[in-house]
Amino acid sequence: MRRLAVTAQQILTDDLARLLRTFETADGPMTAVQISSKLRLEGSIETQRRAVRAMVKELRDHGHWIVATLTDGYALTRNAGTWKDYSEGRTVDARRIFWEVNDRKKQMSDGNQGLLFSLAGAMK
Numbered sequence: 001m002r003r004l005a006v007t008a009q010q011i012l013t014d015d016l017a018r019l020l021r022t023f024e025t026a027d028g029p030m031t032a033v034q035i036s037s038k039l040r041l042e043g044s045i046e047t048q049r050r051a052v053r054a055m056v057k058e059l060r061d062h063g064h065w066i067v068a069t070l071t072d073g074y075a076l077t078r079n080a081g082t083w084k085d086y087s088e089g090r091t092v093d094a095r096r097i098f099w100e101v102n103d104r105k106k107q108m109s110d111g112n113q114g115l116l117f118s119l120a121g122a123m124k
Contacts, residue, residue: 015039019055020064023076031073 022030022038030038036048043051056066056074065083068074077083 016055016058016062019052020059020076023064023066023074026075029069029072029075035074 018039019035022035032049032052033045035052036045039052041048041051052074056068060066065077065079065086066074067077067082067086077086
């Protein structure tokens with residue numbers, strides 16, 4: 001029997017197909033830990049979560065509507081309204097986080113507060 005070489009791209013494609021099937025057959029949203037268990041991913045819990053996030057991103061990049069919440073987890077939706085609301089919410093969240101980070105940087109640099117924080121750290 002001849003063994004066929006399997007490339008990393010084929011493995012990735014197989015994993016994505018398995019993840020998509022998992023979403024299509026799910027009764028509801030699933031957390032990253034639940035998904036990694038169904039896919040039998042190896043590694044620490046954080047490694048598994050990262051792998052799931054990367055695969056979800058890849059599926060989204062391929063046009064699949066996968067929504068997520070902090071409490072319920074990930075779910076595949078076929079409802080355009082749900083996907084639109086989710087996508088717009090992510091955009092707003094990303095903008096809000098960007099402006100918050102910029103404001104914090106500005107606050108640290110305004111009025112020599114950056115110096116104050118560096119001195120407080122040196123005193124520990």
